[in-house]
Amino acid sequence: MDGTYHSRAQVGYIGNCYASATNFTDFAYQVEVTIISGxxxxxxxxxxSSANYDAYYFYIHTDGRYDFLKETLxxxxxxxxxxxxxxxxxxxxxxxxxxxxxxxxxxxxxFYFYVNKxxxxxxxxxxxxxxxxxxxxxxxxxxxxxxxFRNLQVWQL
Numbered sequence: 567m568d569g570t571y572h573s574r575a576q577v578g579y580i581g582n583c584y585a586s587a588t589n590f591t592d593f594a595y596q597v598e599v600t601i602i603s604g605x606x607x608x609x610x611x612x613x614x615s616s617a618n619y620d621a622y623y624f625y626i627h628t629d630g631r632y633d634f635l636k637e638t639l640x641x642x643x644x645x646x647x648x649x650x651x652x653x654x655x656x657x658x659x660x661x662x663x664x665x666x667x668x669x670x671x672x673x674x675x676x677f678y679f680y681v682n683k684x685x686x687x688x689x690x691x692x693x694x695x696x697x698x699x700x701x702x703x704x705x706x707x708x709x710x711x712x713x714x715f716r717n718l719q720v721w722q723l
Contacts, residue, residue, distance in 0.1 A: 653687065
């Protein structure tokens with residue numbers, strides 16, 4: 567739509583869109599994220615199976631917060647989200663319709679995150695070694711969510 571890719575999520579859901587033909591281990595990945603409605607949008611990566619959404623997620627929020635999460639499908643066939651890092655950053659442009667350049671660098675079990683070309687945080691986890699990349703709108707709050715994505719780039723390291 568208008569030269570951008572859009573992801574929408576109904577209330578209580580995550581709208582994931584992934585590039586199924588991708589499989590990255592160590593990489594740098596960036597995309598411009600604009601949250602159109604709701605509060606949350608971002609990227610996900612190292613999804614090893616198209617049957618589920620076990621992966622890492624890096625989200626930004628319209629209030630300036632960020633989260634790095636690990637999602638895991640449990641025995642009840644629901645997802646558990648484990649927070650690996652989070653906080654606020656003055657580099658995140660706040661509010662709706664504000665473009666933010668979001669980037670992740672993955673090297674083994676270490677992850678570096680940037681917003682608008684500024685370092686935000688580092689985290690470590692060794693659960694997922696490689697897999698597909700994608701984009702996501704998250705609507706686990708009380709409203710639906712829509713985010714647009716453009717200028718996606720990824721480099722293998």
